[in-house]
Amino acid sequence: xxxxxxxxxxxxxxxxxxxxxxxxxxxxxxxxxxxxxxxxxxxxxxxxxxxxxxxxxxxxxxxxxxxxxxxxxxxxxxxxxxxxxxxxxxxxxxxxxxxxxxxxxxxxxxxxxxxxxxxxxxxxxxxxxxxxxxxxxxxxxxxxxxxxxxxxxxxxxxxxxxxxxxxxxxxxxxxxxxxxxxxxxxxxxxxxxxxxxxxxxxxxxxxxxxxxxxxxxxxxxxxxxxxxxxxxxxxxxxxxxxxxxxxxxxxxxxxxxxxxxxxxxxxxxxxxxxxxxxxxxxxxxxxxxxxxxxxxxxxxxxxxxxxxxxxxxxxxxxxxxxxxxxxxxxxxxxxxxxxxxxxxxxxxxxxxxxxxxxxxxxxxxxxxxxxxxxxxxxxxxxxxxxxxxxxxxxxxxxxxxxxx
Numbered sequence: 001x002x003x004x005x006x007x008x009x010x011x012x013x014x015x016x017x018x019x020x021x022x023x024x025x026x027x028x029x030x031x032x033x034x035x036x037x038x039x040x041x042x043x044x045x046x047x048x049x050x051x052x053x054x055x056x057x058x059x060x061x062x063x064x065x066x067x068x069x070x071x072x073x074x075x076x077x078x079x080x081x082x083x084x085x086x087x088x089x090x091x092x093x094x095x096x097x098x099x100x101x102x103x104x105x106x107x108x109x110x111x112x113x114x115x116x117x118x119x120x121x122x123x124x125x126x127x128x129x130x131x132x133x134x135x136x137x138x139x140x141x142x143x144x145x146x147x148x149x150x151x152x153x154x155x156x157x158x159x160x161x162x163x164x165x166x167x168x169x170x171x172x173x174x175x176x177x178x179x180x181x182x183x184x185x186x187x188x189x190x191x192x193x194x195x196x197x198x199x200x201x202x203x204x205x206x207x208x209x210x211x212x213x214x215x216x217x218x219x220x221x222x223x224x225x226x227x228x229x230x231x232x233x234x235x236x237x238x239x240x241x242x243x244x245x246x247x248x249x250x251x252x253x254x255x256x257x258x259x260x261x262x263x264x265x266x267x268x269x270x271x272x273x274x275x276x277x278x279x280x281x282x283x284x285x286x287x288x289x290x291x292x293x294x295x296x297x298x299x300x301x302x303x304x305x306x307x308x309x310x311x312x313x314x315x316x317x318x319x320x321x322x323x324x325x326x327x328x329x330x331x332x333x334x335x336x337x338x339x340x341x342x343x344x345x346x347x348x349x350x351x352x353x354x355x356x357x358x359x360x361x362x363x364x365x366x367x368x369x370x371x372x373x374x375x376x377x378x379x380x381x382x383x384x385x386x387x388x389x390x391x392x393x394x395x396x397x398x399x400x401x402x403x404x
């Protein structure tokens with residue numbers, strides 16, 4: 001019989017430890033014997049791992065449970081405040097950075113405008129922001145790492161931004177650069193894949209095995225979960241829904257294609273339509289009143305407010321946006337057949353008209369067998385979905401918390 005290698009045993013022990021920690025996190029308060037039964041491990045293995053977790057302060061004993069005979073079992077709980085994580089979300093116009101505990105509670109957050117920086121300039125800016133942030137972090141020795149999310153194609157295993165045309169980033173070894181600058185472990189992933197993980201860890205969609213997540217902001221991104229695993233595709237380029245063509249011969253996209261979805265439904269496009277309607281067509285709209293005639297103050301929340309007040313221009317633009325987005329969702333439902341489609345972004349938040357319009361349009365477009373199963377929902381993560389997404393990447397990568 002072949003002797004098991006030491007490396008194999010260590011890997012098994014680490015996996016068992018992660019599963020035990022994840023079980024305590026999700027099911028606690030829970031006893032050692034209950035853990036052993038739930039995940040089919042020996043009591044000895046569970047006890048050994050739990051002792052290590054208690055020593056590391058990731059788990060603590062919290063009272064006793066009921067007994068069916070004999071000594072009452074000691075109950076265990078996950079300790080999310082034992083350690084912290086630094087989370088970073090990169091977008092085209094700002095960088096958000098936060099200090100979180102292991103359950104996604106934000107202890108400190110800062111936002112920095114990028115001032116249209118691109119390429120090497122944005123990379124150096126990210127490194128500067130991270131260094132400044134951790135320089136003022138009083139419990140740095142308790143930090144478990146830095147987790148960074150960004151739009152575009154990302155090699156999450158190597159921590160490389162492979163392709164981000166808006167920020168002019170190509171083959172950037174961001175994980176390596178951050179680790180060299182901070183001496184902390186770093187994790188890098190695509191932002192929407194991160195949101196899928198976050199919906200599972202912190203949100204209300206953990207019951208689904210197959211889902212499509214779409215975020216609408218400065219661009220349009222999507223993440224796909226198949227059979228409870230992130231589907232990344234060859235070279236990690238799955239989910240580029242914003243660069244699917246929906247208008248033949250349409251607007252030229254920075255990716256080189258024409259008629260890409262994101263050029264019709266992203267916030268810059270919506271803002272441009274609003275300003276054009278007011279300035280060149282003289283349209284009357286509540287939007288002007290809300291911002292006091294200062295068009296530079298028009299933000300997604302202003303647009304949503306106007307929609308909810310049934311402003312004519314806002315509704316007209318929203319219908320155009322939802323019509324284009326519905327084409328992409330319908331195509332994806334026919335191709336992929338997800339159980340649920342989750343939408344996020346500032347123009348989605350608190351915008352029931354948006355969701356109702358999308359649901360009705362997609363239901364009227366899909367093949368008959370799918371009509372009754374069109375399930376389109378707004379994100380359950382709230383306004384901090386970006387930082388929660390970054391946190392989920394680290395929890396998945398370092399602690400191997402599982403998608404359930």
